Amino acid sequence: xxxxxxxxxxxTSRDEDFAQWxxxxxxxxELVDYSTVQGFYIMRPYGWALWExxxxxxxxxxKATGHENxxxxxxxxESLLQKEKDHVEGFAPEVAWVTFGGKKELEERLCxxxxxxxxxxxxxxxxxxTYRQLPMKYNQWCSVVRWEKTTRPFLRxxxxxxxxxxxxxxxxEEAIAETHQMLNIYADFVEKELMIPVIKGxxxxxxxxxxxxxxxxxxxxxxxxxxxxxxxxxxFGDGFARAFDVTFADxxxxxxxxxxxxxxxxxxxxxxxxxxxxxxxxxxxxxAVAPIQIVVIPVAQHKEGVLEKANELKAQLEKLxxxxxxxxxxxxxxxxxxxxxxxxxxxxxxxxxxxxxxQCVLVRRDTxxxxxxxxxxxxxxxxxxxxxxxxxxxxxxxxxxxxxTETLSTMEEIVxxxxxxxxxxxSLWCGDEACEDAMKEQAGLSSRCxxxxxxxxxxxxxxVCGKKAKHRVIWAKAY
Amino acid sequence: xxxxxxxxxxxTSRDEDFAQWxxxxxxxxELVDYSTVQGFYIMRPYGWALWExxxxxxxxxxKATGHENxxxxxxxxESLLQKEKDHVEGFAPEVAWVTFGGKKELEERLCxxxxxxxxxxxxxxxxxxTYRQLPMKYNQWCSVVRWEKTTRPFLRxxxxxxxxxxxxxxxxEEAIAETHQMLNIYADFVEKELMIPVIKGxxxxxxxxxxxxxxxxxxxxxxxxxxxxxxxxxxFGDGFARAFDVTFADxxxxxxxxxxxxxxxxxxxxxxxxxxxxxxxxxxxxxAVAPIQIVVIPVAQHKEGVLEKANELKAQLEKLxxxxxxxxxxxxxxxxxxxxxxxxxxxxxxxxxxxxxxQCVLVRRDTxxxxxxxxxxxxxxxxxxxxxxxxxxxxxxxxxxxxxTETLSTMEEIVxxxxxxxxxxxSLWCGDEACEDAMKEQAGLSSRCxxxxxxxxxxxxxxVCGKKAKHRVIWAKAY
Numbered sequence: 031x032x033x034x035x036x037x038x039x040x041x042t043s044r045d046e047d048f049a050q051w052x053x054x055x056x057x058x059x060e061l062v063d064y065s066t067v068q069g070f071y072i073m074r075p076y077g078w079a080l081w082e083x084x085x086x087x088x089x090x091x092x093k094a095t096g097h098e099n100x101x102x103x104x105x106x107x108e109s110l111l112q113k114e115k116d117h118v119e120g121f122a123p124e125v126a127w128v129t130f131g132g133k134k135e136l137e138e139r140l141c142x143x144x145x146x147x148x149x150x151x152x153x154x155x156x157x158x159x160t161y162r163q164l165p166m167k168y169n170q171w172c173s174v175v176r177w178e179k180t181t182r183p184f185l186r187x188x189x190x191x192x193x194x195x196x197x198x199x200x201x202x203e204e205a206i207a208e209t210h211q212m213l214n215i216y217a218d219f220v221e222k223e224l225m226i227p228v229i230k231g232x233x234x235x236x237x238x239x240x241x242x243x244x245x246x247x248x249x250x251x252x253x254x255x256x257x258x259x260x261x262x263x264x265x266f267g268d269g270f271a272r273a274f275d276v277t278f279a280d281x282x283x284x285x286x287x288x289x290x291x292x293x294x295x296x297x298x299x300x301x302x303x304x305x306x307x308x309x310x311x312x313x314x315x316x317x318a319v320a321p322i323q324i325v326v327i328p329v330a331q332h333k334e335g336v337l338e339k340a341n342e343l344k345a346q347l348e349k350l351x352x353x354x355x356x357x358x359x360x361x362x363x364x365x366x367x368x369x370x371x372x373x374x375x376x377x378x379x380x381x382x383x384x385x386x387x388x389q390c391v392l393v394r395r396d397t398x399x400x401x402x403x404x405x406x407x408x409x410x411x412x413x414x415x416x417x418x419x420x421x422x423x424x425x426x427x428x429x430x431x432x433x434x435t436e437t438l439s440t441m442e443e444i445v446x447x448x449x450x451x452x453x454x455x456x457s458l459w460c461g462d463e464a465c466e467d468a469m470k471e472q473a474g475l476s477s478r479c480x481x482x483x484x485x486x487x488x489x490x491x492x493x494v495c496g497k498k499a500k501h502r503v504i505w506a507k508a509y
Numbered sequence: 510x511x512x513x514x515x516x517x518x519x520x521t522s523r524d525e526d527f528a529q530w531x532x533x534x535x536x537x538x539e540l541v542d543y544s545t546v547q548g549f550y551i552m553r554p555y556g557w558a559l560w561e562x563x564x565x566x567x568x569x570x571x572k573a574t575g576h577e578n579x580x581x582x583x584x585x586x587e588s589l590l591q592k593e594k595d596h597v598e599g600f601a602p603e604v605a606w607v608t609f610g611g612k613k614e615l616e617e618r619l620c621x622x623x624x625x626x627x628x629x630x631x632x633x634x635x636x637x638x639t640y641r642q643l644p645m646k647y648n649q650w651c652s653v654v655r656w657e658k659t660t661r662p663f664l665r666x667x668x669x670x671x672x673x674x675x676x677x678x679x680x681x682e683e684a685i686a687e688t689h690q691m692l693n694i695y696a697d698f699v700e701k702e703l704m705i706p707v708i709k710g711x712x713x714x715x716x717x718x719x720x721x722x723x724x725x726x727x728x729x730x731x732x733x734x735x736x737x738x739x740x741x742x743x744x745f746g747d748g749f750a751r752a753f754d755v756t757f758a759d760x761x762x763x764x765x766x767x768x769x770x771x772x773x774x775x776x777x778x779x780x781x782x783x784x785x786x787x788x789x790x791x792x793x794x795x796x797a798v799a800p801i802q803i804v805v806i807p808v809a810q811h812k813e814g815v816l817e818k819a820n821e822l823k824a825q826l827e828k829l830x831x832x833x834x835x836x837x838x839x840x841x842x843x844x845x846x847x848x849x850x851x852x853x854x855x856x857x858x859x860x861x862x863x864x865x866x867x868q869c870v871l872v873r874r875d876t877x878x879x880x881x882x883x884x885x886x887x888x889x890x891x892x893x894x895x896x897x898x899x900x901x902x903x904x905x906x907x908x909x910x911x912x913x914t915e916t917l918s919t920m921e922e923i924v925x926x927x928x929x930x931x932x933x934x935x936s937l938w939c940g941d942e943a944c945e946d947a948m949k950e951q952a953g954l955s956s957r958c959x960x961x962x963x964x965x966x967x968x969x970x971x972x973v974c975g976k977k978a979k980h981r982v983i984w985a986k987a988y
Contacts, residue, residue: 063632065582066589067619072632075577075647082578098554099561103544103668104583104621104652105605110545126584127609128621131656131667132602140546142583142607142621153542153551162837168554173583177610188610189582358641 041371044310048254053183055304059313059372062183069181069188073297076372079321081191081297085171087223087319088193088295091215097167097195102149104172105140110148114273117147120240124176126188142175147241147266147292150196151274154288160279161200164288167208169195184301185258185509192296198276198288202267205289209263212293213246216261223318224299225423226250226306227431228260229454229504231479236463239292243267249478249504251427252305255434255452257478257506260302263293301509306427307396313373314395316423317416324412325369326355329362329381340380343390343405347378347412370395375419376412396422441472441493444505448473454506456481458499460492468494475505520850523789527733532662534783538792538851541662548660548667552776555851558800560670560776564650566702566798567672567774570694576646576674581628583651584619589627593752596626599719603655605667621654626720626745626771629675630753633767639758640679643767646687648674663780664737664988671775677755677767681746684768688742691772692725695740702797703778704903705729705785706910707739708933708983710958715942718771722746728957728983730910731784734931736957736985739781742772780988785906786875792852793874795902796895803891804848805834808841808860819859822869822884826857826891849874854898855891875901920951920972923984927952933985935960937978939971947973954984 041054056062061077073081089099105128112118125141143149150168158166173191181187195212199205213230220226228248238245242264250260268287271277280286307314317323324347328340337357344355354374356365362379369377379391392401392411396419403411434453438444444455455475459465469475480501492499520533535541540556552560568578584607591597604620622628629647637645652670660666674691678684692709699705707727717724721743729739747766750756759765786793796802803826807819816836823834833853835844841858848856858870871880871890875898882890913932917923923934934954938944948954963981971978 063636065628066586066631067582067584070582070584072582072628073580075579078578078580081580099557100554101552101557101560101652101670103546103549103551104654105546105549105668107545123611125611126607126619128605129608130606130618132604134656139609140605149544149551152545157542173580175583177613189584191580 041312052305055308055312056183069178071183071187076321080300080319083319088219092169095211097169100168100170102146102170104143106143106148107138107140109138110152111141113148114241114270117241126175126177144174144176146194147270151270151276154198154276155274158276158278161281165197165199165204167197169193184297190297192294195293197291202289205291206265208291209246209265213248213263216295217248220248220260223316224303225316225420226302227428229479229481231481233479234466234477236466237477239264241266241269247479250302251431251434251454253430257508258302260299261295264291266290307423312371314423315373315375317375317420320375321352322354322374323351324353324376324378325374326353326378327362327365328357329379331357333382335385336382339385343378343380376415394419439493444493445473448475452507454504456502456504457493458488458490459501459503460495460497461500465492465494469505474507476508478504478506478508520791531784534787534791535662548657550662550666555800559779559798562798567698571648574690576648578649579647580649581625583622585622585627586617586619588617589631590620592627593720593749596720605654605656623653623655625673626749630749630755633677633755634753637755637757640760644676644678644683646676648672663776669775671773674772676770681768684770685744687770688725688744692727692742695774696727699727699739702795703782704795704899705781706907708960710960712958713945713956715945716956718743720748726958729781730913730933732909734913736987737781739778740774743770745769786902791850793902794852794854796854796899799854800831801833801853802830803832803855803857804853805832805857806841806844807836808858810836812861814864815861818864822857822859855894873898918972923972924952927954931986933983935981935983936972937967937969938980938982939974939976940979941974944971944973948984953986955987957983957985957987
C-alpha cells in the first residue's frame with residue numbers, strides 16, 4: 031500500500047495550497063498536458079471526453095430552442111475587427127496576428143478570432159434581406175485565441191474551447207428574451223447537470239462585454255470562496271448591425287437594423303467543476319457528464335470466475351451508463367486510488383466472496399460510503415446512488431456558497447471581511463465606476479453581478495461614497 | 510411558375526460548365542457563403558448539418574475501434590515544425606505565420622497547424638513511458654490552414670475542416686494494420702453511406718504525404734471524370750518518433766521507438782458528394798447523411814385540415830427520420846424547386862384530395878418518380894424508397910466510374926484518350942518518377958494510386974520509357 035499512498039499524497043492538499051492542488055489534479059487526472067507553446071494546453075482523452083459530454087448536453091438544448099450550428103473562418107481581417115469601436119478596443123490588445131501566408135507578407139494582417147461577432151455581422155450583411163429570414167439563431171463550437179499574460183489550464187488559456195451563439199431578431203424585445211432564455215439554459219445546465227449552484231445577474235458597465243449594451247452572467251463560487259464567471263449572454267441592441275450595415279426589409283416596407291445577441295460557455299466551466307467538487311484525493315465528477323460513471327474493479331481477478339462476472343456486470347450496466355472495467359495487472363489498491371483521482375462517481379468491486387454471496391460492493395466517490403448490494407438489486411441501487419451523489423455534490427457546494435456569502439453595509443465591514451476570508455459580499459452600490467474602482471483598491475474585490483430579483487427594494491447608501499444606492503451588487507475575488 | 514422556373518435556371522447546366530455548376534450549387538443550396546478573407550468559406554447551417562452527420566457517423570466508427578478524441582493546440586512553433594525534414598519541406602511553404610501576440614512581436618513565430626503530426630509527437634515524447642501505454646490511438650476534429658493559391662469551396666480552401674487520427678504502436682505490423690483498418694473504415698463509409706464507389710490503393714513515392722513511409726488512399730471519380738482523393742491513411746514507421754525522441758521502455762527492458770500512423774478525411778468529401786450525385790436541379794443528398802431526409806409540403810395549406818395532417822405525418826416520420834415541414838407562405842412550386850436544389854431525397858406532398866383518399870404523394874429526388882401511398886403504408890414505403898434512392902445513387906456513380914475507366918498500354922492511346930475525355934486510365938508503370946512527370950507533361954495526368962489487388966500479375970512494360978513495369982497505376986486529372 032506504500033506505493034498507493036504515495037500516488038495519492040503526490041497531490042497538494044486542497045486547503046494548504048488551492049492553486050497548486052488545482053494544477054496537480056488537472057495533470058494527475060490526465061485532463062490536460064502542457065504544450066511547448068506557453069499558455070496552450072493539450073486536452074487529453076479524459077479531459078476531452080468530459081468536454082464532449084458537456085457539448086452534447088448543451089448542443090441538444092440549443093437545437094431544441096431552434097438554434098443551428100455554423101462555422102465561421104478562424105481569421106479576421108484587421109479592418110473587420112475595427113468596425114465596431116468598443117469591440118476593437120476591448121479585443122485588439124490581446125489578439126494573435128497572422129502576418130505571413132507561406133513566404134509572402136500579407137497586405138492586411140489577420141487576427142486569430144478572439145470571438146466572432148464581427149464575422150457573423152459580415153455574413154449577415156451579405157445574406158440578410160427580409161424580415162421573413164428572421165430570427166437567425168446560430169451557434170458555433172470552436173476554439174478562440176486571446177494572448178493572455180498569465181495562464182492556467184481551463185481558467186485562462188491563450189487558446190480555449192467554447193461555443194459562441196450569435197442571433198439577430200426583428201425586435202429588441204425578442205433579442206432581450208433570447209439573452210434571458212440562453213442564460214437560463216446555462217444556469218439550468220450548470221445547476222442540474224454539473225451540480226454547481228449559480229447566481230444569475232447583470233454585469234455592471236465596467237464589466238460588460240466590449241460592444242454590448244448589457245451583459246448577463248451566471249457566477250459560481252469555488253471551494254476557496256473565489257468567484258468564477260461560468261457563462262455570459264450579451265444584448266447588443268443594433269450597435270453592431272449599424273457598424274456593419276446589416277439591414278432588412280421590414281414588415282412596413284421600410285429598412286431596419288436587426289437586434290443582436292451573443293452568448294458563450296467555455297472550457298472554463300471544467301475549471302469550475304474541478305474547483306467546486308474536488309477533494310484531497312482528486313476530482314469528483316458529477317454523474318451527468320462524467321466520462322466514466324462507474325468503474326468496475328475485479329478483486330483477486332486471477333481466481334476462477336471473477337473476470338467473467340466482472341465482464342457480465344459491465345455488460346449489464348453499460349446499457350444504461352458509461353462504464354469502464356479495469357482488468358489491468360495493477361493492484362486493486364492502485365486502481366482504487368487512480369479512479370478516485372479521476373473522480374469516477376461510483377466504484378463497483380467484485381471478488382470471489384462477493385460472487386459466492388450473490389453480491390458486489392459499491393463505493394461512492396463523494397462520501398466513500400461502501401454498500402453491499404445483492405446483484406438482483408444492482409441497477410436500482412446504482413440509479414439511487416448516482417442520483418444521491420449528484421444531490422450531495424450540489425448540497426455541499428451550496429452550503430459553501432451560503433456559508434461564504436455575507437451581506438454588509440459599511441466599507442469597514444467589507445474590508446475586514448475580505449481580509450479574513452474569500453467569499454461573496456453583497457452590498458448596495460451607487461452605480462459609479464469610481465466606487466467600483468475604490469472597492470478593488472481597498473478590498474481587492476470586483477463586482478461580479480447585480481443579482482436578478484434583488485434590485486427592487488434598494489433603500490440605503492453606497493458603502494464607498496455614501497451617496498444614495500441604485501443597485502445591489504455581489505463583490506468577490508474572481509478567477 | 511415563371512418565378513419558379515427562373516429559380517432553377519439560375520444554376521448553370523452541369524454538362525455545359527461543370528465548375529460553374531458546382532459553384533452555383535454550393536451557394537444556391539446554402540451550403541456555404543464566401544467570406545471577406547479570400548479562400549475562407551462560411552459553413553452555413555445546411556452545410557454544417559451535413560458535416561455534423563458525417564462527423565457523427567465517422568466518430569462512432571473511430572470510437573468503436575478504440576480511438577479516443579483529444580484536442581491539440583492550433584499553433585505550432587517553427588522549431589517544432591522543422592524537426593522532421595521531409596515534413597517541413599512539404600508544409601512550410603504553405604503555412605500561415607503568427608508573428609505578433611497583441612502588440613508584442615513573438616520571439617519565435619508560430620504557424621497555424623496545417624496538420625498536427627509534430628504536436629502529437631511532442632506530446633507523446635512527454636507522456637509515453639512504457640509499452641503498457643501502447644497503442645495510443647487518438648483523433649481530433651478541427652480545422653487546419655494551408656495557404657493555397659487557388660481556392661474553391663470544399664475542394665481547396667485556405668482553412669478546411671477535417672479529422673486527423675494519430676496513433677502509435679509497439680510494432681510496425683500493428684501500425685500497418687491500423688492504416689489499413691482506417692482506410693477500410695473510410696472506404697466503407699464513402700461507399701455505403703455517401704454512396705460513392707472508391708478505389709483503394711497506395712500512393713506513389715511522389716504523391717505520398719510529406720514524411721510518410723507509405724500513403725494509402727481512396728480515390729473517387731466525379732461526374733466529369735476527374736478524380737477526387739477522398740481519404741488517406743499514412744504509415745510513418747519510426748521516422749517521426751526518432752526525430753522527436755518519442756521512446757518507450759519495451760517488453761525486453763530496452764528502449765524502443767513506437768511505430769506511427771495518421772489518417773484523415775476532410776470536408777473535401779462534401780465536394781465529392783456534390784460532384785458525384787448532383788444534377789441540373791441542384792444537389793442530391795445520400796439519405797444516410799442528408800440533413801433533411803424528407804420534406805413535407807402541404808398543398809392548398811389554407812384549406813381545413815391540411816396543415817394538421819401535414820404536422821401529423823411529420824410527427825409520425827420524425828420518430829424515424831430527419832423531417833422538415835415547410836408551411837411558409839411560398840408557393841408549393843417554389844418549395845418543390847427549393848428542396849430539389851437542396852437535394853432532399855424524398856418529398857411528401859399532402860393536399861385536401863389526398864386526405865380524402867387516405868393517401869399522400871412521395872416524390873424521389875433522384876428519378877423524380879411520383880408514388881401515391883396509402884397512409885397506412887407510409888413508413889414501409891418511405892423506408893423502401895430511401896433505400897432505393899441510395900442504391901440508385903451508388904449504381905449511377907458506379908456506372909460513370911466504369912464507363913470512364915480504360916485500361917491502356919501505349920502512350921499514344923493514353924494521350925489520345927486523355928484528350929478525348931476525362932476519366933481513369935489504368936496502365937503499367939516502371940516505378941520511375943521521371944515517367945510520372947512525363948505522363949503529367951504529355952497527357953496531363955497524375956498518378957492517383959497503385960490499386961490494391963492489382964499488383965500481382967504485372968507483366969509488361971511502362972508506356973513511357975518501355976522498361977519492365979513494376980506496378981499498375983491509375984492515372985487521372987484530379988481535383
